[in-house]
Amino acid sequence: FYPAKAEHGKVVPTWNYIAVHAYGTxxxxxxxxxxxxxxxxxxxxxxxxxxxxxxxxxxxxxxxxxxxxxxxxxxLPIERLVGKRKLSQNRSAADMAGVRDGLAASADVRDQTLARFIPQGVSE
Known part of the structure; x- marks a missing residue:
């Protein structure tokens, strides 16, 4: 999904995710x-x-x-919640758009949902 791949090839695939960790006894x-x-x-x-x-x-x-x-x-009575997300924040705006568009076009509803969380209009 990275336009940078065609530009210079210096990319590797990575996973985007949103997770919530619940802690308790x-x-x-x-x-x-x-x-x-x-x-x-x-x-x-x-x-x-x-x-x-x-x-x-x-x-x-x-x-x-x-x-x-x-x-x-x-x-599990919840004592603490910790949310984490990795949504291509380390990539260029073009690569983020490529990932967002690629996930949005997927037939997998989980990919489509994740795509909606990737920010739009992020500048480099």
Missing amino acids: PAVFSDAERLLKVVTALTDRHESARAQPWRVSDAPADYIDGMLKAIVGFA
């Missing part, structure tokens, strides 16, 4: 009532957009009880 739990609440909330969240969403209550209770015995839950 994790707690493990295995009680069925709490696990059922978590599994139900996750299921409802990820099934809700479907025309006929599956619900935990669709399965027999004894089956769900057995499945919950195979799950270990954990919680």
Whole structure:
């Protein structure tokens, strides 16, 4: 995606990313009532957009009880968040535009999303 490649060839591919690191003291739990609440909330969240969403209550209770015995839950009360981003800030405006345009043209929605975070109109 770097125009500089055609100009002088002194480039190597690099990865752009945005990351958030969460810090805290994790707690493990295995009680069925709490696990059922978590599994139900996750299921409802990820099934809700479907025309006929599956619900935990669709399965027999004894089956769900057995499945919950195979799950270990954990919680991470967040004590600190640290955000990091690497979005070609070390590149020229032309190279940044090339990366942004290349990622935006990708069929991968993750690439397209990342492209929207790369600044426009940055001068060298």
